[in-house]
Amino acid sequence: MSWSRRSRPRSETAAADDAGCTVVHVDMDAFYASVAIRDRPELRDAPVIVGGGHRGVVLSATYAARVYGVRSAMSMTRARRLCPQAVVIAPDFACLSAVSAAVMETFRSVTPIVEPLSMDEAFLDVSGSLRRFSSPTAIGEHLRARIADEQRITCSVGVASTPQLAKMASRQAKPDGLVVVPVTEVTAFLHPQGVEELWGVGEKTAAALHRLGLRTIADVAHTPVEVLQRAMGPRVGARLHALAWGDDDRRIVAKRGADEPEHSIGADETFGRDTDDPDVVLRELLRLSTKVAARMRAAHVSGRTITVRVRFSDFTTLTRSRTLGNFTAVTPEIYATAADLFTGLGLQRARIRLVGVRVEGLRDAVVATRQLRLDERPFGWEDAERAVDRAVHRFGRYAVRPATLLEPSVAPSGQSQAP
DNA sequence: TCTGGGGTCCTAGGACCC
DNA sequence: TCTGGGGTCCTAGGACCC
Numbered sequence: 001m002s003w004s005r006r007s008r009p010r011s012e013t014a015a016a017d018d019a020g021c022t023v024v025h026v027d028m029d030a031f032y033a034s035v036a037i038r039d040r041p042e043l044r045d046a047p048v049i050v051g052g053g054h055r056g057v058v059l060s061a062t063y064a065a066r067v068y069g070v071r072s073a074m075s076m077t078r079a080r081r082l083c084p085q086a087v088v089i090a091p092d093f094a095c096l097s098a099v100s101a102a103v104m105e106t107f108r109s110v111t112p113i114v115e116p117l118s119m120d121e122a123f124l125d126v127s128g129s130l131r132r133f134s135s136p137t138a139i140g141e142h143l144r145a146r147i148a149d150e151q152r153i154t155c156s157v158g159v160a161s162t163p164q165l166a167k168m169a170s171r172q173a174k175p176d177g178l179v180v181v182p183v184t185e186v187t188a189f190l191h192p193q194g195v196e197e198l199w200g201v202g203e204k205t206a207a208a209l210h211r212l213g214l215r216t217i218a219d220v221a222h223t224p225v226e227v228l229q230r231a232m233g234p235r236v237g238a239r240l241h242a243l244a245w246g247d248d249d250r251r252i253v254a255k256r257g258a259d260e261p262e263h264s265i266g267a268d269e270t271f272g273r274d275t276d277d278p279d280v281v282l283r284e285l286l287r288l289s290t291k292v293a294a295r296m297r298a299a300h301v302s303g304r305t306i307t308v309r310v311r312f313s314d315f316t317t318l319t320r321s322r323t324l325g326n327f328t329a330v331t332p333e334i335y336a337t338a339a340d341l342f343t344g345l346g347l348q349r350a351r352i353r354l355v356g357v358r359v360e361g362l363r364d365a366v367v368a369t370r371q372l373r374l375d376e377r378p379f380g381w382e383d384a385e386r387a388v389d390r391a392v393h394r395f396g397r398y399a400v401r402p403a404t405l406l407e408p409s410v411a412p413s414g415q416s417q418a419p
Numbered sequence: 420t421c422t423g424g425g426g427t428c429c430t431a432g433g434a435c436c437c
Numbered sequence: 438t439c440t441g442g443g444g445t446c447c448t449a450g451g452a453c454c455c
Contacts, residue, residue: 057423059455072455075421118425118455202453233430236452268424305447315422321448356424427454434447 017182018137018159022127023252025158025166026107026143029175031120032060034153035099036089047086051076055270059091063175099151106146110139113254121170123163125252140178162248164199165189171197186246191218198243205240208232220244261301261362267291268356274313276349282339287405288357289335296359297389300366302327303359306337313351320345327363330381334359 028034032050037043047065051058058079061070068083079086100119107114110133113125126139133139140157147155154176158169165181168190173179181189195214196206212231214220220228221244229237242248267288275281285308296303307321320341328334338357 052423055420055423057421059423073422075423077421081421120455200453204452235429263427266425270423273420307449317450319449323447354423358426425455427452429452430450432448434445436444436446437442 017184018135018180020183021136021159021161021166021180022125022130023160023163023166024124024126024136024140024143025160025163025170026122026124026140026147027156027158027167027170027174028103028120028147029154029156030060030062031153032091032096033062033065033089034060035096036060036092037062038152043087047083049076049079049083049086049088050091051079051088052090054272061086099153103147103151103155106143106150110143113252115252115255123166123252137178137180144176144178161186162246163250163252164243164248165246167199168193168197187218187221190244190246191216191221193217195220198240200236200239200243205232205236209240217244261299261364263362264358264360265292265295265299265301265303265362266307266356266358267295268309268354268358270311270354271352274351274353276351278343278347281342281352281355283405284355285338285342285357286331286335288355289338290331290405292357292359293329293331293334293385294389294392296329296362297365297385300364301362302329302365303363304328304361305359306334306341307356307358307360308338308341309354309356309358310342310345310347310352311354313353315353317354318345321360323361327361329359329365330385332381 033048036050037046037048043062045064046062047068047070048062049058049065049070050060053076056076058070058072058074058076060072061079065079065083065086068086070079070083070086076088080088096119100116103120104114104116104122107122107124111124111126111129113128115123115125117123124139126133126136129139130136133142136159140159144155144157147153156170156173156175157178158166158171158173158181159178160166160169160181161183165186169179169181194206194216195201195209196203198217198220201209208231209215209220212223212227214223220240223241225238225241227237228241231237232240269284269288271280271284304327305321305323307319309317309319311317322337322341324333324337334357342355
């Protein structure tokens with residue numbers, strides 16, 4: 001291997017071969033599982049799976065569990081079958097969020113240009129930090145040491161000249177390592193790998209590439225871009241070809257948690273048991289609408305397009321959406337639209353596995369409200385729901401709910417209602 | 420008892436306007 | 438009268454990521 005892999009000895013001096021590498025990708029190792037066991041030393045070397053109970057999937061598994069073939073996103077049923085002795089722990093999202101926030105702050109102590117990709121990984125643009133630190137590699141080792149000391153979990157780091165390469169490098173560094181891809185070694189690093197290792201190539205795209213006889217990234221690189229575009233579409237084809245040569249015009253954009261308004265806010269829920277009862281579905285749509293509207297108001301956004309998603313027992317999924325003439329963040333309006341879209345499907349005894357509600361076309365609520373004023377819309381609901389938000393804030397989330405949600409036995413996923 | 424829940428982005432067709 | 442095109446919005450679906 002011509003690129004350099006480095007693990008454990010964090011004090012090792014920085015290599016000279018990271019010149020021009022200004023992107024650092026940091027990825028926590030088995031984040032959910034590592035956090036779950038860090039205060040439970042007796043589980044240190046045990047197979048541990050973090051995941052949901054009924055009808056759930058594996059969110060994270062320790063390396064001891066992965067030995068048995070357990071992978072994230074795998075159904076819990078399958079995971080338990082592969083590793084019956086595994087300790088299964090439910091995720092503690094409050095704790096995970098706190099650890100995530102602390103880790104992101106550690107990143108920001110090195111550079112302000114930190115782009116979190118999820119709770120447990122981020123890109124750092126370190127081009128402005130090289131006066132304080134001797135090299136990008138030194139920054140990576142610094143961060144690895146600090147996170148290990150402060151959070152008592154390990155992470156892996158990729159150092160490269162582009163985000164895509166840094167991301168692929170950190171994957172190779174796992175667990176608890178650091179990999180540098182020198183600018184002179186980009187094709188040597190990329191080309192031997194399988195097409196599915198490219199970021200953005202999932203199961204379907206990989207299968208399509210395999211059908212073209214393309215198995216390695218080198219194969220993709222040496223295929224005329226027109227051929228790729230014909231098979232995958234103009235944009236995807238062009239991007240794949242570029243990535244196969246290490247060209248990546250993605251820029252790292254500093255984002256600070258909840259700052260930037262999101263493009264959509266939604267919620268969905270898998271029923272504990274498939275249902276064909278429209279009343280059960282409508283009640284769930286109301287619950288989801290309530291949840292989404294509250295989250296929108298908390299984020300100070302309003303939206304115009306409401307989408308309902310329905311997944312059937314055979315896993316086929318369909319969506320129906322409607323764009324309103326006004327912006328809204330109000331439960332009755334979101335629910336009325338969602339319910340109308342659902343009943344408009346005219347389903348007859350179809351077995352439904354999951355329903356979801358999502359609101360898109362989000363705008364800052366202040367701007368959106370001004371537009372509402374021009375429409376002379378009444379304000380009653382907005383004010384009423386703000387009062388609800390305050391009550392929930394004071395008395396907890398079960399303080400105020402729509403009357404139809406107060407009936408017993410409506411809890412989805414077979415879980416019992418919280419006290 | 421196979422297959423969660425939160426998102427983003429792309430594609431493609433039709434409506435509508437210029 | 439016929440023909441052509443571009444741009445934008447809306448809807449539906451699909452792929453992908455963690």
